[in-house]
Amino acid sequence: MDASKFDQEPVTEESLLENGYRKYVGKDVDIYYNKDICAHIGNCVRGNPEIFEVGRRPWIIADNGPAENAVQVVNTCPSGALKYIRK
Ligand code: SF4
Incomplete structure (x- = not known):
């Protein structure tokens, strides 16, 4: 799943x-x-597990790994609960 999109359209922060x-x-x-x-x-x-750690607050630290890897992992989320926007 391409987690930078919603229904084929690029997601926006808004x-x-x-x-x-x-x-x-x-x-x-x-x-x-x-x-x-x-x-x-x-x-x-x-x-x-460095970026996503359920027992931690905040549980997501985007910079705890290379951005490329963060994007790859977010794209494996099957539900659409994770999205990303590159800067
Ligand atoms: S649905 Fe997505 S955010 Fe939720 S645990 Fe699975 S991969 Fe993580």
Whole structure:
């Protein structure tokens, strides 16, 4: 899944925030997460436990890995709960 899009259209920060996503700021990429959509399948924490750590606050630290890897992992989210916007 291309997590930089919603229905084939590039996501915007405005649309994500309006749709209940929270923003986790990074230097090269911002990650957005919607807990109401999350299916708790765990691809994110298995994909990069440095960026995604459920027991931590904030649980997402976008800069805890290369932006390219963050994007790859976000794209494995099957539910659409994770999105990203590159800067
Ligand atoms: S990969 Fe997506 S659906 Fe699965 S736990 Fe992470 S955020 Fe939730």
